[in-house]
Amino acid sequence: MNAHPKMPNSHSQALAKRAGQVIPGGVNSATRRLARPYSWDWAEGAYIRDVDGNTYLDYHAAFGPILLGHNHxxxxxxxxxxxxxxxxxxxxxxxxxxxxxxxxxxxxxxxxxxxxxxxxxxxxxxxxxxxxxxxxxxxxxxxxxxxxxxxxxxxxxxxxxxxxxxxxxxxxxxxxxxxxxxxxxxxxxxxxxxxxxxxxxxxxxxxxxxxxxxxxxxxxxxxxxxxxxxxxxxxxxxxxxxxxxxxxxxxxxxxxxxxxxxxxxxxxxxxxxxxxxxxxxxxxxxxxxxxxxxxxxxxxxxxxxxxxxxxxxxxxxxxxxxxxEDGSVYERTFRLGERMRTGLQEIADRLGIAMISAGYGSVFTPYFMDGTVERYEDLLRNDTARDVGFRSAMIEHGIFMLPLAIKRNHISAAHSEADVERTLDVAETVLKTMR
Ligand SMILES: Cc1ncc(COP(=O)(O)O)c(C=O)c1O
Structure with missing residues (x-):
């Protein structure tokens, strides 16, 4: 069943099936296997596109390497x-x-x-x-x-x-x-x-x-x-x-x-x-x-x-x-990261949703919990269902955040102010449904 009605994925599914015949689990690294199969055929700057033609604003960044943007x-x-x-x-x-x-x-x-x-x-x-x-x-x-x-x-x-x-x-x-x-x-x-x-x-x-x-x-x-x-x-x-x-x-x-x-x-x-x-x-x-x-x-x-x-x-x-070396990538990604973190926190606070907008520099991670986080043990209070639900809904709106709890998101130098503002608008829409 397609859990993302707005995002067709029959081609990804077909490739996942084919992959599963010859690659254990159909992926080459354990954390690449998600509930919904993905197969990709294009990536540029801040965007990635799957084989069904769905384009996503990417915050996963391949688990972190993509700092300058895809295919720099x-x-x-x-x-x-x-x-x-x-x-x-x-x-x-x-x-x-x-x-x-x-x-x-x-x-x-x-x-x-x-x-x-x-x-x-x-x-x-x-x-x-x-x-x-x-x-x-x-x-x-x-x-x-x-x-x-x-x-x-x-x-x-x-x-x-x-x-x-x-x-x-x-x-x-x-x-x-x-x-x-x-x-x-x-x-x-x-x-x-x-x-x-x-x-x-x-x-x-x-x-x-x-x-x-x-x-x-x-x-x-x-x-x-x-x-x-x-x-x-x-x-x-x-x-x-x-x-x-x-x-x-x-x-x-x-x-x-x-x-x-x-x-x-x-x-x-x-x-x-x-x-x-x-x-x-x-x-x-x-x-x-x-x-x-x-x-x-x-x-x-x-x-x-x-x-x-x-x-x-x-x-x-x-x-x-x-x-x-000229520092401009850091100036930009840190500024956008700060805007994202404060924007998410402001939306969650306004909507009365328990959320800590954590992160540093170009990295942001919304935890769905109250209080402070000093170590992993504190994250046991994170509401996993809400966390994954938020990420999955963002994906449905074309914004790719790894749909696994407590995982970080990354901003690259290719993300624009407009990308971040769109992300915050979508986050507000999604969080409203989670109240
Ligand atoms: C902090 C840290 N160290 C080491 C590794 C292993 O790196 P690689 O996946 O390139 O082997 C990772 C991978 O995620 C990591 O996050």
Whole structure:
């Protein structure tokens, strides 16, 4: 049955059926499978179009990479130019790879050296291995509600059900018990809890992984004293502090969110928006740590990857950085983000709907609840049915917000003032029906 009467989807359905014959579940990543099947044939700027000809204003942004807008001409031209150069040789280095590392070092406050990978999960995996390799310790600390990619070590306690809070909540069958045992999950924004976890495992913690802003649960801002406290604890106990800036890196500034916090991690991981939709990821950090990767002579932490520093991703990242360097994209996307957040809050307040319009910079997430949000546990009060209902109704009006609860929305440089005002008008219409 078509739950969106105004949006035909017979072609998407047919393709989903065909896909299901040869691709498990018909999609190539678990979070791409939605109740209503979608198949796409066009994207440009702030808009995407499905194979049934429905055009949507896109706030999903492919889970975050699209910062400049879909099919950005400058990025695509740089990629096209790269296709005329060396494709891949597989030894040595290209000047483009050097330029990318130089740009990361120039812009990201904690970056003294950088290595390039293809995906965020590879980057966080390598940061785990490096932290363990240099400290000789096994255990990791992560926070309830954060996501750091698909590998065994950190795939735990993300969107946990209430009864799983405070317990080990691995994300997948097949994860090694050893990996689960060695990952300690702590309440976010709770420094005492971190201190207690370190005290319970003296000399055993290799790294603390922090999603600079936990955006996998919308937008929960870290308290400044919490982040500063993490830095102090890591220094005191010889723990490697890793900021996972896979979402925040370049989306919130060329220096990542660490530049706003004024706190330097030891290692930083970035992906998604750094190449505006092309595969590229980075691990950057302190020189003494980075020199322990086996790319350096004597480095004892093995690192490899046929596609590391691939010319397409590298060219896309360099073009993305070039487009961001004058700051105008941030001025625009932050301004539109602010207008969206305050506009949504004003509408909800006026209509008497319990809603917190959360977000930062270009990111906005309406939570359907009262009170404040300091950590994932607070989001258990979110009204999931209303949240998903709101998003689904927005989609029906041609505004694409991922129809899953507490997920973030993204504004790109291609969104206009008029797009945002239209979104607010539609939101008002939808919210009125939800009173
Ligand atoms: C904070 C964070 N870290 C790591 C990852 C993994 O990145 P990728 O999907 O590119 O492997 C993600 C993906 O959503 C993420 O949000």
């Amino acid at each position: 001409p400058g990025v695509n031209a740089a990629v096209a130019e790269a296709l005329h150069g060396v494709d891949m040789v597989g030894v040595g280095v290209t000047e483009a790879e050097i330029r990318l590392a130089e740009k990361v070092v120039e812009h990201v406050p904690s970056a003294e050296m950088a290595l390039t990978f293809s995906s965020g999960s590879e980057a966080t995996y390598m940061a785990v291995r490096l932290a363990r390799g240099v400290t000789g310790r096994s255990k990791l600390i992560k926070f309830q509600g954060t996501f750091h990619g698909w590998h065994d070590y950190l795939l735990m306690n993300i969107i946990s059900s209430p009864e799983k809070i405070g317990q080990k909540d691995p994300g997948s069958a097949g994860q090694l018990q050893d990996a689960i045992d060695n990952t300690i999950v702590v309440r976010f924004n709770d420094l005492d809890a971190v201190e207690a976890a370190i005290a319970a495992h003296p000399g055993e913690i290799a790294a603390i992984f922090l999603e600079a802003i936990p955006h996998n649960i919308g937008c929960v801002l870290p308290r400044q004293d919490f982040v500063e406290g993490l830095r102090r604890l890591c220094d005191e106990h010889g723990i490697v502090l890793v900021f996972d800036e896979v979402i925040t890196g370049f989306r919130h500034g060329l220096g990542g969110y660490q530049a706003k916090l004024g706190v330097k991690p030891d290692l930083t991981t970035m992906a998604k928006a750094i190449a505006n939709g092309y595969p590229c990821a980075v691990v950057a950090g302190r020189r003494d740590l980075m020199m322990q990767f086996s790319t350096a002579p004597g480095g004892k932490v093995f690192v490899g990857g046929t596609y590391n520093g691939h010319p397409v991703g590298t060219a896309a990242a360099l073009a993305t950085i070039a487009a961001l």
